[in-house]
Amino acid sequence: MAPDGYTGKVLRVDLSSEKISTEPLNKEWARQFIGGKGLGARYLFEELKPGIDPMSPENVLSIWTGPLVGTLVPLTSRYVVVTKSPLTGTFLDSYAGGFFGPEMKYAGFDGVIIKGKASKPVYLWLNDGKVEIRDARNVWGKDTYRTEEVIRKETGEKMARVASIGVAGENLSLISSVTNDLTRNAGRGGTGAAFGSKNLKAVAARGTLGVEVNDMDSLLPMVKEMIKTDVVGNPDHAGMITDGTPVLVEMSNDAGILPTRNWHDGVFDGHEGINSESIKTRVLVRKRACFDCALACGSWSKVKAGAFSGAATEGPEYETLGLCGSNCGIKNVEAVIRFVEDCDRHGLDSISAGNAVALAMDLYEKGILSKGDVNGLDLRFGNEEAYAKMPGIIAERKGIGDLLAEGALRAGRKIGHGADGMVMHVKGLEYPAYDPRGTIGMALAYATSDRGACHLRAWPVATDAYGSADPWSTEGKAATCVEDQTRTSVKWSFIFCDFYGVNFPNMAKYYSAATGYPSSEEELRKTGRRIWNLTRAFNFREGFARKDDTLPERMMNEPLRSGKTAGKAVPKESFEKMLSEYYALWGWDEQGRPTKAALTDAGLGDIASKLPGLG
Amino acid sequence: MSKGLKADLGKCTGCQMCMLVCSGSHVGKFNPSEARINVEDVFPEPGEFKINHCVHCDEHPCVEACPVEAIKLNDKLGTYFVDRETCTACGACVDACPYNGCWIDPSGSYSIKCDLCDGDPQCVAVCPKGVLKWGD
Ligand code: SF4
Ligand code: SF4
Numbered sequence: 001m002a003p004d005g006y007t008g009k010v011l012r013v014d015l016s017s018e019k020i021s022t023e024p025l026n027k028e029w030a031r032q033f034i035g036g037k038g039l040g041a042r043y044l045f046e047e048l049k050p051g052i053d054p055m056s057p058e059n060v061l062s063i064w065t066g067p068l069v070g071t072l073v074p075l076t077s078r079y080v081v082v083t084k085s086p087l088t089g090t091f092l093d094s095y096a097g098g099f100f101g102p103e104m105k106y107a108g109f110d111g112v113i114i115k116g117k118a119s120k121p122v123y124l125w126l127n128d129g130k131v132e133i134r135d136a137r138n139v140w141g142k143d144t145y146r147t148e149e150v151i152r153k154e155t156g157e158k159m160a161r162v163a164s165i166g167v168a169g170e171n172l173s174l175i176s177s178v179t180n181d182l183t184r185n186a187g188r189g190g191t192g193a194a195f196g197s198k199n200l201k202a203v204a205a206r207g208t209l210g211v212e213v214n215d216m217d218s219l220l221p222m223v224k225e226m227i228k229t230d231v232v233g234n235p236d237h238a239g240m241i242t243d244g245t246p247v248l249v250e251m252s253n254d255a256g257i258l259p260t261r262n263w264h265d266g267v268f269d270g271h272e273g274i275n276s277e278s279i280k281t282r283v284l285v286r287k288r289a290c291f292d293c294a295l296a297c298g299s300w301s302k303v304k305a306g307a308f309s310g311a312a313t314e315g316p317e318y319e320t321l322g323l324c325g326s327n328c329g330i331k332n333v334e335a336v337i338r339f340v341e342d343c344d345r346h347g348l349d350s351i352s353a354g355n356a357v358a359l360a361m362d363l364y365e366k367g368i369l370s371k372g373d374v375n376g377l378d379l380r381f382g383n384e385e386a387y388a389k390m391p392g393i394i395a396e397r398k399g400i401g402d403l404l405a406e407g408a409l410r411a412g413r414k415i416g417h418g419a420d421g422m423v424m425h426v427k428g429l430e431y432p433a434y435d436p437r438g439t440i441g442m443a444l445a446y447a448t449s450d451r452g453a454c455h456l457r458a459w460p461v462a463t464d465a466y467g468s469a470d471p472w473s474t475e476g477k478a479a480t481c482v483e484d485q486t487r488t489s490v491k492w493s494f495i496f497c498d499f500y501g502v503n504f505p506n507m508a509k510y511y512s513a514a515t516g517y518p519s520s521e522e523e524l525r526k527t528g529r530r531i532w533n534l535t536r537a538f539n540f541r542e543g544f545a546r547k548d549d550t551l552p553e554r555m556m557n558e559p560l561r562s563g564k565t566a567g568k569a570v571p572k573e574s575f576e577k578m579l580s581e582y583y584a585l586w587g588w589d590e591q592g593r594p595t596k597a598a599l600t601d602a603g604l605g606d607i608a609s610k611l612p613g614l615g
Numbered sequence: 616m617s618k619g620l621k622a623d624l625g626k627c628t629g630c631q632m633c634m635l636v637c638s639g640s641h642v643g644k645f646n647p648s649e650a651r652i653n654v655e656d657v658f659p660e661p662g663e664f665k666i667n668h669c670v671h672c673d674e675h676p677c678v679e680a681c682p683v684e685a686i687k688l689n690d691k692l693g694t695y696f697v698d699r700e701t702c703t704a705c706g707a708c709v710d711a712c713p714y715n716g717c718w719i720d721p722s723g724s725y726s727i728k729c730d731l732c733d734g735d736p737q738c739v740a741v742c743p744k745g746v747l748k749w750g751d
Contacts, residue, residue, distance in 0.1 A: 003644075071645045072635040072741075106646065145659070159648075182658060208721035210638065210646025220639055224741060227632075232743050285662055287744075289628035292635060294743035296628035300662055312659055 003212030005067035005514040006030060011109045011131060013124060015198050016057060016116030020131050025110050031517065032603060034493035035066025035110065037093045038531040040082030041538060043113060044091070045607065050541045054084040054190075055172065055197040057117035063104065063163070063203060064111040066495045070102040070211040072223050073510045074231045075500035077101055077291035079163070079186070080492065084542070086190035086197070087174040087352075087407050088427045088452045091538040094191045095456075096163070097290035097497055098181030103161035106207025118199035123164070125155055126205040136201035140170065143345035144179040147202055157206040164202035165192040166347025168395035172196050173405035175352035175394075175430075179344055183298075183314035184290070187349035189429060189451055190407075214516030222513055226506065231294045236501045244297035245318035245499075246276035248433075252322065255465040256565030257438035259327040259431070261381045262355075262362035263424045263554070266435045267563035270331025270382075274321045278333045288314055290497070297499055301337060308338035308388065316340050316350075319455075322433025323354025328361060329381030338388045346395035355430035356404040356411060357390045359423055368417045375399040424555075427452035427548055436555055438565035439465035441477040444578045447549040448481060450535035456498060458484035474574045478581035486528035493531060526603070533586070533602040536594045541611060546592035549579060589615045618694050619671035619716075619729065620652075620736060620749050627664045627746045629656045633738035640737045641727075648721045651729045652738055666746075669716035669728040671695070677728075680711035685726070689733065696730040 001008075012021045026043075033039045040062055052058040061083045068076040079101030085092035104112070108129040121136035138154065139147045148162040161180060168176035169192025176192025177185040195201070213219050231237060239247045249271055252258035256266035272278065283303055289296035302312040316324070316336050324343075325336045343350040363369040364379040371378065375393055377386035393401035403411040409428045412420030424431040429452025436443035441460025446453040455461075458481040464471040487504065494511070496502055502510075504521035511519045551570060559569040580590060587598035595615045599608035608614060634650035642649050652668040671694040678686045678695050685701035686708060688694075697708075697717070702725040708717050709726060717728035729736075731749065739747045 072632065072639055074632075106648070208646065208648040210642075210644040210649065212644045216639060216643050220636070224636070227741065227743060286625075287628045288656075288658070289630035291631055293628075293630050294632065296630065296744070300658070302662070312662070 002214055002516055004516055005071060005211060005213050007105055007108050007110050007209070007211070009109050011112045011126070013112065013114045013131070013133065014116045015114060015118040015122065015133070015200065018133055020133065030067075032527070033531060034490065034527060035069070036064050036078070036080045036493040036495035037082070037489060038493035038527065038534070039111065040064040040080055040093060041091060041531060041534050043111070044082055044084070045534060045538050047113070048084060052084070054086040054089060055193060057115070057198065059084050059194065059197070061114040061194045061198060061200070062111060065101050065105045066493055067515050068494045068496075068510060070105040071213055071514055072220070072292065073514060074223065074227050075293050075295070075497040076494060077293060078495040078497060079104060080495060081178055081186040081191045081194070083191070083194045085451060086193040088189060088429050089542060090427055090452060090544060091450050091535045092189040092191070093451065093492065094178070094186035094188045095492065095495060096178070096180055096184040096186040097293070098161075098184035099291045100161040100163045100180035100184075100205065101495070102291050103207055104205040105211055106209055107205040108207060108209050112203065114198060114200065116198065121199050121201050123151065123200065123202040123204060126203065126207070127155070127157070128207055128209055139164070139201055141167065143167065144347050145182055145345055148182070151202060151204045155204065155206065160204050160206040162202050162204045164347070165195045166345055166395060168192055168346045168348045168405065169196040170201070171395065171397050171405065173348065173394065173397070174407045174410070175349050175356065175405065176347050177349045179347050183344050185344065185349065188351065188454070192347045213514045215513055219513040222509065227294050230502070230506060231500065234501065237295055237499070240295045240297045240499050243276040243280070244299060244315070246279050246316070246321055248318040249275040249321050251466055252434065254564075255438055255471070256560060256563035257435040257461070257465050259322050259433050259435055261329050262327060262358040262422065263431070263435060265562055266438050266560045266565045268326035270329070271326065273331040274325040274333050274336060283333060283337060293497065295499060303334045303337050306334060307384070308334045311338040311341050313337050313341045313344065319433050320350045320354065323351050323358070327354055327358040327433070328387055330384060330387060331382060332384065335384040335388060339391060342388070342391035346391050348391055348395055351432055352407060352430045353391060353394060355424065356394065356408045357387065359408045359412060359419070360400055360404060362422055363415065363419055368415065368419060369400070373400060375401070421553060424552055425453055426551065427544070429453045434461050434465070435560065435565070436551065436570055437560050437568050439471045440474060440570060440574060440578070441480055443551055443555065443570045443575055444477055444481050444582060445484070447551055447579065448582060450532070450539060457488050460484065472568065474578045478578050478585055481582060482585045485532050486525060489528040489531035490524050493527070530602040530604060533594055533599055533604055534607060536588070537599060537604065537607050537611060540593055546579065546590070549592055551575065617670045617672045618692070619669055619731070620739065620747050622666045623746050623748070624664060624666065626744045627654065627666065628744055629654055629664050630743065632741050632743065633747060636737045636741040640732065649727070651727050667715040669712075670714050671729070671731070672714065676711040676713070677708035677717060680707040682707060689730070692731055692734055694731060697726050697728055699725050702726050
């Protein structure tokens with residue numbers, strides 16, 4: 001068969017029986033769902049028993065690449081962890097860049113499906129088609145940085161790439177992540193706990209098998225041209241090249257949507273200490289890219305002096321600056337770097353951790369938590385010394401950390417006194433750094449995302465709070481969400497990086513040249529609709545519907561305090577109106593349930609027939 | 616004056632696109648470990664990149680070290696390339712090169728080093744940060 005960008009192989013590992021097998025990739029599904037998100041969702045739907053506990057051995061944990069991963073098609077370095085989320089119980093797909101994804105493919109696999117639970121800590125070693133389940137005793141209890149180092153030594157492969165969990169994942173924190181290449185995280189939804197609950201410390205890969213595409217002679221010149229015109233020369237990418245995501249700090253602050261002190265405000269008096277300028281002038285060492293990235297949004301940053309001297313990270317990214325910076329009242333990028341390096345080392349999702357720490361600070365200031373409750377710390381907003389200790393406390397589940405490790409919502413529920421009402425989340429996944437009270441489109445994006453509050457499926461903030469559309473008008477917001485979710489479903493299946501603004505026609509061009517399969521914008525749009533309907537169907541099967549597509553009451557009844565968004569909240573009627581409009585656009589029913597007609601139309605007739613109770 | 620690529624290391628971001636295009640154009644697949652240029656990233660400490668490639672040095676001890684005369688002159692460029700057919704993968708050139716400029720390919724069948732793409736180095740064309748330069 002002519003090469004088509006895939007390795008054509010899926011690895012299966014049952015950690016309970018220690019059985020390892022390799023099987024051909026289901027090419028029919030590959031044609032329908034591409035790779036990454038889509039293919040992962042299709043396999044998961046097939047193989048996961050509905051209603052199981054995501055932390056049980058029955059959960060299916062999988063890692064996927066896509067047909068473009070490992071090729072020169074720009075910004076395709078990602079892998080995705082697909083599983084039932086330990087944090088939300090929904091479908092979960094969490095992505096990370098860096099170098100691990102391509103390495104796994106060069107080692108011979110499009111996807112890895114892991115079931116069962118090992119009797120003792122293990123890691124998987126993938127090397128040019130060979131696979132071993134290895135004893136992880138030497139790395140259990142070690143941070144992710146050290147784990148990478150030790151596994152490279154143990155395998156004798158200095159170029160091995162490692163996706164591992166830290167102590168947070170070992171301790172089954174529901175906000176733990178999978179970390180690779182030091183600073184890259186498949187962060188959200190408790191991927192780390194999915195590893196940890198299987199006694200799986202890491203998946204490590206080294207590959208020299210390469211990736212073959214259908215038509216190298218036409219792909220190379222096309223890609224070389226696209227790197228120049230559509231990536232480096234694309235004016236939309238200028239900010240990513242010079243600054244990366246931290247440019248958003250000022251944009252959000254101006255728009256009044258920068259999460260501040262546990263979402264009490266959308267404007268932060270200390271924004272100047274955590275913005276892009278502060279990174280460039282105070283801590284930037286050099287730009288550092290993921291594999292195959294012409295933008296290099298990442299900034300290797302290091303604290304030069306003071307209490308956090310020596311702390312270093314790649315970034316910090318906007319989400320981290322918002323949630324771990326302004327939302328915790330932290331006014332210095334140096335403290336954020338200390339915090340996020342520790343999140344990476346311990347394997348904690350910095351978005352969730354920032355929300356959880358901000359909640360604890362809020363509760364402490366309100367007197368609901370005493371100093372004794374918070375490990376003897378003076379956990380005021382902005383107290384850098386106390387704040388910097390929190391990632392370790394959460395990962396090790398010490399004192400208050402034991403509650404926060406469960407995620408902000410569960411922590412709030414256990415603490416009581418209305419604490420859960422102070423948590424900003426959807427389906428238990430804490431908000432990313434855009435306050436919907438100043439961008440009503442994001443309210444809908446959060447409520448309808450397939451994994452809980454997420455900014456990576458739809459990003460209407462681009463056109464409303466950051467653009468020229470009215471941030472409080474509901475007009476066109478449902479359509480924007482549908483369009484974004486359709487496009488990102490395809491984008492996360494190839495898997496492109498978020499920061500490449502690649503359009504449908506260009507995705508089709510890359511796809512055809514790499515795979516040899518004919519493609520078009522129209523066909524890819526259909527694929528996108530198919531994938532989004534599939535994850536909806538998955539969540540429906542798990543019991544999710546309109547009743548869960550909600551926002552916390554605070555969004556409706558507690559207005560923001562200053563700047564452009566002063567006095568603003570999300571009006572309940574507006575929200576419900578958008579939601580109904582949104583369901584109608586997808587062809588789902590008023591309760592947000594997918595319909596037989598919508599699924600069949602999206603090419604999911606077989607899925608529809610497996611779902612009793614569809615309208 | 617050596618005639619090879621020049622790298623402005625300070626600008627490198629470690630994206631390895633140079634390695635991707637090198638393998639794509641030399642062996643017809645995307646495989647960084649078959650590239651004739653190698654970018655090593657050394658993080659978190661000291662936080663830097665190293666780029667290994669044949670610098671086409673004037674002394675070319677690799678040529679002299681080769682027992683089967685597999686490293687041949689490209690008349691047009693005045694530089695030396697490895698003739699894949701003749702090379703026995705003995706590794707003498709690898710030991711002789713003072714610049715980490717050549718190595719045995721992952722299949723173990725021959726030595727690989729930069730051949731300047733016969734005068735149109737693809738890595739120079741692709742590097743998005745202008746790190747790699749060749750000629751004047
Ligand atoms: S391989 Fe090494 S010794 Fe030979 S020409 Fe290149 S740099 Fe010089
Ligand atoms: S393409 Fe350029 S920036 Fe990227 S690794 Fe190679 S030399 Fe460095």
